[in-house]
Amino acid sequence: xxxxxxxxxxxxxxxxxxxxxxxxxxxxxxxxxxxxxxxxxxxxxxxxxxxxxxxxxxxxxxxxxxxxxxxxxxxxxxxxxxxxxxxxxxxxxxxxxxxxxxxxxxxxxxxxxxxxxxxxxxxxxxxxxxxxxxxxxxxxxxxxxxxxxxxxxxxxxxxxxxxxxxxxxxxxxxxxxxxxxxxxxxxxx
Numbered sequence: 001x002x003x004x005x006x007x008x009x010x011x012x013x014x015x016x017x018x019x020x021x022x023x024x025x026x027x028x029x030x031x032x033x034x035x036x037x038x039x040x041x042x043x044x045x046x047x048x049x050x051x052x053x054x055x056x057x058x059x060x061x062x063x064x065x066x067x068x069x070x071x072x073x074x075x076x077x078x079x080x081x082x083x084x085x086x087x088x089x090x091x092x093x094x095x096x097x098x099x100x101x102x103x104x105x106x107x108x109x110x111x112x113x114x115x116x117x118x119x120x121x122x123x124x125x126x127x128x129x130x131x132x133x134x135x136x137x138x139x140x141x142x143x144x145x146x147x148x149x150x151x152x153x154x155x156x157x158x159x160x161x162x163x164x165x166x167x168x169x170x171x172x173x174x175x176x177x178x179x180x181x182x183x184x185x186x187x188x189x
Contacts, residue, residue, distance in 0.1 A: 028100035090171035
């Protein structure tokens with residue numbers, strides 16, 4: 001039996017996880033199967049099964065390792081930074097694989113505790129980052145918020161998520177501007 005501290009075991013595990021992540025980003029969650037991951041990683045299916053007996057935990061771990069660069073480095077003026085960040089999020093949500101991952105995460109979270117934890121973590125990171133940036137902007141006098149900064153993620157990202165997943169349409173700049181304006185009164189208005 002292979003030890004979980006054996007370097008070969010760890011290398012094959014990492015190769016499998018990298019392959020799963022690549023397939024996830026290229027083709028969406030349905031591509032993360034034992035067969036496709038094994039082919040991509042250059043290992044036998046038995047090796048994939050040894051690490052992840054079921055495909056769902058492998059998908060969950062692959063999703064958990066996809067980095068989330070959004071809203072992580074606020075700059076001033078905040079309104080311009082927010083416009084750039086929301087535009088970047090909107091462009092990502094136009095990609096079929098990103099749309100598939102985000103809807104899979106939201107849907108599976110309804111009955112899978114691990115996915116719900118990941119969903120809550122993802123939502124918390126976005127809400128915390130945006131709230132901190134808006135609180136700082138308010139302290140600098142850039143905006144007078146009309147809602148709590150904790151509700152800002154729902155107000156700004158929610159409409160883009162709806163446009164992407166429900167309407168399957170791109171988010172235009174007018175919707176982004178309306179979402180930004182709805183946050184409060186900007187000193188640059």
